[in-house]
Amino acid sequence: MIFTLSWKNIWRSKRRSFVVIGAIVLGVWSLIFIIAFYNSFGAAFTRNAINHEHSHIQVHNSDYITEPDLKYQLKDVDVMKVALDSLSSIKSISARQKINGMIASTKTSAGVQIYGVNEQAESITTGLEDQLVEGTYFSKIRRNPILISRKLADKLKVKIRSKVVLTFQDIEANITSASFRVEGIFDSKSPKINEGVIYVRQSDLNRLVNDKGIHELAILLNEGAEIDEMKVFVSSITDNTVRTYKEIAPEFNLMEESSVMTKRILTVIIMLALLFGIVNTMLMAVLERTKEIGMLRSVGMKKRSVFSMVVMETCLMGLMAGPLGLLLGFLTISWLSDRGMDLSMYADALKEYGYDAIFYPEMDVVTYPSLMIIVILTAFIGAIYPAIKAISLNPLEAIRKI
Amino acid sequence: MTVIQTKNLKKVYNPETIPVVAVDDVDLAVEEGEFTAVVGPSGCGKTTLLNMIGGLDQPTGGTVSVGGEEIGRMSQSQLTDFRLNNIGFVFQSYNLIPVLTARENVEFIMLLQKCDKAYRDKRTLDILEKMGIRDQMNRRPAQLSGGQQQRVAVARALASSPKFILADEPTANLDTKATESLLDIMAQMNKEEKATFIFSTHDQRVIDKAKRVITLEDGRIISDENR
Ligand SMILES: Nc1ncnc2c1ncn2[C@@H]1O[C@H](COP(=O)(O)OP(=O)(O)OP(=O)(O)O)[C@@H](O)[C@H]1O
Numbered sequence: 001m002i003f004t005l006s007w008k009n010i011w012r013s014k015r016r017s018f019v020v021i022g023a024i025v026l027g028v029w030s031l032i033f034i035i036a037f038y039n040s041f042g043a044a045f046t047r048n049a050i051n052h053e054h055s056h057i058q059v060h061n062s063d064y065i066t067e068p069d070l071k072y073q074l075k076d077v078d079v080m081k082v083a084l085d086s087l088s089s090i091k092s093i094s095a096r097q098k099i100n101g102m103i104a105s106t107k108t109s110a111g112v113q114i115y116g117v118n119e120q121a122e123s124i125t126t127g128l129e130d131q132l133v134e135g136t137y138f139s140k141i142r143r144n145p146i147l148i149s150r151k152l153a154d155k156l157k158v159k160i161r162s163k164v165v166l167t168f169q170d171i172e173a174n175i176t177s178a179s180f181r182v183e184g185i186f187d188s189k190s191p192k193i194n195e196g197v198i199y200v201r202q203s204d205l206n207r208l209v210n211d212k213g214i215h216e217l218a219i220l221l222n223e224g225a226e227i228d229e230m231k232v233f234v235s236s237i238t239d240n241t242v243r244t245y246k247e248i249a250p251e252f253n254l255m256e257e258s259s260v261m262t263k264r265i266l267t268v269i270i271m272l273a274l275l276f277g278i279v280n281t282m283l284m285a286v287l288e289r290t291k292e293i294g295m296l297r298s299v300g301m302k303k304r305s306v307f308s309m310v311v312m313e314t315c316l317m318g319l320m321a322g323p324l325g326l327l328l329g330f331l332t333i334s335w336l337s338d339r340g341m342d343l344s345m346y347a348d349a350l351k352e353y354g355y356d357a358i359f360y361p362e363m364d365v366v367t368y369p370s371l372m373i374i375v376i377l378t379a380f381i382g383a384i385y386p387a388i389k390a391i392s393l394n395p396l397e398a399i400r401k402i
Numbered sequence: 403m404t405v406i407q408t409k410n411l412k413k414v415y416n417p418e419t420i421p422v423v424a425v426d427d428v429d430l431a432v433e434e435g436e437f438t439a440v441v442g443p444s445g446c447g448k449t450t451l452l453n454m455i456g457g458l459d460q461p462t463g464g465t466v467s468v469g470g471e472e473i474g475r476m477s478q479s480q481l482t483d484f485r486l487n488n489i490g491f492v493f494q495s496y497n498l499i500p501v502l503t504a505r506e507n508v509e510f511i512m513l514l515q516k517c518d519k520a521y522r523d524k525r526t527l528d529i530l531e532k533m534g535i536r537d538q539m540n541r542r543p544a545q546l547s548g549g550q551q552q553r554v555a556v557a558r559a560l561a562s563s564p565k566f567i568l569a570d571e572p573t574a575n576l577d578t579k580a581t582e583s584l585l586d587i588m589a590q591m592n593k594e595e596k597a598t599f600i601f602s603t604h605d606q607r608v609i610d611k612a613k614r615v616i617t618l619e620d621g622r623i624i625s626d627e628n629r
């Protein structure tokens with residue numbers, strides 16, 4: 001009976017109820033949109049970092065991690081390669097020889113990390129070839145070709161076919177210099193690679209340092225592969241250190257944590273705004289019905305029932321509005337996640353942080369029920385004060401003249 | 403049988419500041435089946451007296467017993483329950499629930515009393531019929547005239563089978579014709595349903611229909627006549 005009364009009370013002032021319902025719908029919708037948009041940021045960042053920088057899993061000599069020295073090389077590279085090559089969950093593996101050195105043009109010089117790579121494997125693993133903006137990919141220049149980033153090229157003031165000199169220590173710690181010719185200029189999605197990584201052929205680097213040692217295996221998995229399982233497997237076949245991208249780059253965890261935090265704060269802010277609106281409107285509704293509530297109390301309706309009536313009325317609106325907002329939010333982000341949101345006007349700024357200009361808003365399905373619970377909870381909390389107001393009215397008010 | 407018994411009933415408003423003695427030392431007994439009017443000039447204490455009898459207002463002194471039970475001893479929630487099961491209320495400005503139909507309004511108190519559906523349905527239709535508003539039972543209060551609304555209110559009070567019905571100036575908002583027909587139907591219910599009515603009024607025509615008239619002045623009973 002209280003239910004019927006609450007339900008009917010919702011419709012006595014349609015405009016007010018629509019305002020409340022509309023506010024909840026809008027609040028839920030915008031919350032979903034913001035969360036999904038926020039998620040797309042994280043996803044884009046992770047995607048780029050995996051596909052263009054870290055891959056899913058990396059293997060190093062454990063000493064190399066603390067002191068990246070030429071002499072700390074991977075053990076049993078061949079054993080690992082044989083074992084991993086047959087796995088269907090692995091998309092590609094890039095084995096890199098990495099050393100620190102200097103690059104110098106006629107104008108200036110810079111400290112760099114030199115990656116000696118297998119051209120094909122590197123291209124599949126990090127998409128290096130696709131990121132070329134000028135020149136060619138290890139195909140035109142016969143002797144000592146080198147790929148450098150747009151940023152470095154600008155800094156060194158070099159062009160395609162320009163000569164640069166690399167200086168580094170060989171395996172016996174002798175300083176070695178060799179001249180290379182710029183074959184390609186790339187623009188990586190990874191700010192770190194743009195900053196200070198250059199690519200040369202592994203065979204060239206092997207010859208110059210006088211060693212064939214490998215320092216890093218970067219393993220890219222196929223979509224849907226279990227990263228942690230794979231890590232366990234790789235660890236089982238080698239005593240090198242095996243790490244996932246999250247372990248390599250702590251910013252992933254940091255980002256995840258801060259994103260969870262930000263989403264919580266946003267949720268609280270939006271729900272507080274909603275709460276304020278609900279308290280206000282329901283208070284108005286209660287005060288408008290002073291006489292009626294007084295009459296109900298006079299004829300013998302219990303305080304508890306009056307309280308429930310007000311709470312129920314509010315929660316029912318939340319129950320109607322919540323799913324509507326969820327549906328609207330779901331439709332919006334489904335549409336956007338297919339189409340993508342184009343933020344190219346901010347492309348330059350976004351690129352600085354390793355982002356693409358197109359975002360694909362997404363939200364976990366488990367978020368929907370929790371949002372629904374939050375909405376109902378908000379409605380409930382919002383109803384408490386007006387409901388208390390309703391039961392603290394003096395029933396005598398009803399019997400008095402108007 | 404005595405349904406209402408007051409002893410030295412007294413009400414003083416604002417006892418600390420400017421005391422107003424609204425009801426002063428009232429001893430009153432109302433028997434089952436009475437049709438009683440409480441009359442007197444404005445401000446004489448009619449509303450205050452009825453409110454105390456109805457358990458809506460606390461007396462400053464004295465006692466009110468309903469059906470032999472002293473209601474002054476009851477807690478708030480006991481009183482609420484007591485009102486629900488023992489007293490019918492009719493208000494000057496009808497005070498029906500605007501979102502419910504006439505029929506639902508009449509059924510409402512029985513719902514609060516947790517009567518079963520079959521009984522509620524039968525009783526509701528029966529009372530609506532007797533009150534002559536069955537044809538309007540599916541209308542909401544806003545679609546009824548004042549006289550019709552007040553009949554619904556009386557029907558609502560009657561349907562819950564209270565020990566007595568309190569009506570504070572039930573006809574104050576009604577025109578002559580509606581006043582007369584409301585009083586006639588109340589008198590009829592008093593006879594047919596053995597319902598006890600206590601109502602306050604200013605209106606001479608209403609006073610004329612009462613079987614017992616209690617006149618108040620400055621909170622005291624100055625005359626009490628049966629006709
Ligand atoms: N809440 C209150 N606070 C202070 N004084 C009050 C209050 N209610 C009533 N009074 C005073 O008590 C006295 C009795 O009032 P009451 O309303 O009972 O009279 P009444 O006979 O019903 O009058 P009316 O015919 O105008 O309805 C009046 O002097 C009134 O001013």
Ligand SMILES: [Mg+2]
Nearest residue numbers: 448449450570
């Ligand atoms: Mg009065």
